[in-house]
Amino acid sequence: PGSKAQAKTYQIGTDVTYPPFEFANKSNKYVGIDIDIMQAIAKEEGFKVNVKPVGFNAAVQSVQSGQLDGIIAGMTITPERKDKFDFGTPYYKTGAVMAVKKGSDITSLKQLKGKKVALKTGTAAADYANSLKKKYGFKTVTFDDSDNMYQDVTTGNSVACFDDQPVLQYGIKHGLKLQIATKPANQGWYGFGVKKGTHKELVQKFNAGLKKIRANGTYDKIVGKYLGTTA
Numbered sequence: 001p002g003s004k005a006q007a008k009t010y011q012i013g014t015d016v017t018y019p020p021f022e023f024a025n026k027s028n029k030y031v032g033i034d035i036d037i038m039q040a041i042a043k044e045e046g047f048k049v050n051v052k053p054v055g056f057n058a059a060v061q062s063v064q065s066g067q068l069d070g071i072i073a074g075m076t077i078t079p080e081r082k083d084k085f086d087f088g089t090p091y092y093k094t095g096a097v098m099a100v101k102k103g104s105d106i107t108s109l110k111q112l113k114g115k116k117v118a119l120k121t122g123t124a125a126a127d128y129a130n131s132l133k134k135k136y137g138f139k140t141v142t143f144d145d146s147d148n149m150y151q152d153v154t155t156g157n158s159v160a161c162f163d164d165q166p167v168l169q170y171g172i173k174h175g176l177k178l179q180i181a182t183k184p185a186n187q188g189w190y191g192f193g194v195k196k197g198t199h200k201e202l203v204q205k206f207n208a209g210l211k212k213i214r215a216n217g218t219y220d221k222i223v224g225k226y227l228g229t230t231a
């Protein structure tokens with residue numbers, strides 16, 4: 001009697017490091033556009049989130065197995081994923097690009113013939129690269145996170161990697177020794193995902209909250225905080 005309903009806590013999976021969308025700051029706290037958006041929405045809608053930086057592919061799998069309630073991880077809404085996930089309102093535009101070591105003379109896919117390319121397991125950019133593998137005759141090596149994939153290119157083990165344009169742009173701006181070599185392909189949008197047919201209320205709350213933070217300027221403020229612009 002007289003007790004208030006407890007705010008529900010949802011377990012939300014995210015990438016280990018995918019700046020500016022999710023990354024550990026200097027005090028080892030997870031921040032970024034995805035994290036801040038999710039927290040702002042939770043506050044608006046009266047729920048709580050427990051952010052679990054388990055890695056992109058692990059978060060995808062954990063949502064499918066029911067160990068996590070949702071995923072926010074710079075996750076592209078793709079037709080294939082729509083068979084397994086329900087997504088909230090798209091919140092950020094993206095596309096896959098190829099990046100090479102800074103100063104590399106590789107400027108096109110054709111130059112990948114016989115070379116090794118680094119990919120990140122389970123990503124839309126990896127799917128895109130794998131769809132080109134036969135045509136352009138390159139080999140691949142896979143990594144679980146973007147940092148290790150980038151490092152394989154900067155150390156010269158691989159000649160290129162594929163990842164999302166906004167993430168590579170941000171990384172390069174902040175000192176990553178890579179350069180973007182191709183135009184964005186397979187363009188799409190990031191979405192908050194839950195296992196298909198589950199957590200209907202969570203998706204509804206996400207959408208309602210997103211609408212509010214878009215209207216009240218919080219969304220632009222968050223994006224501006226990380227990118228110095230509005231999007």
Ligand code: GLN
Pocket residue numbers: 015018056073074075076077094120122123124125164
């Ligand atoms: N946007 C890409 C995808 O959905 C990559 C996401 C990520 O690496 N965190 O597959």
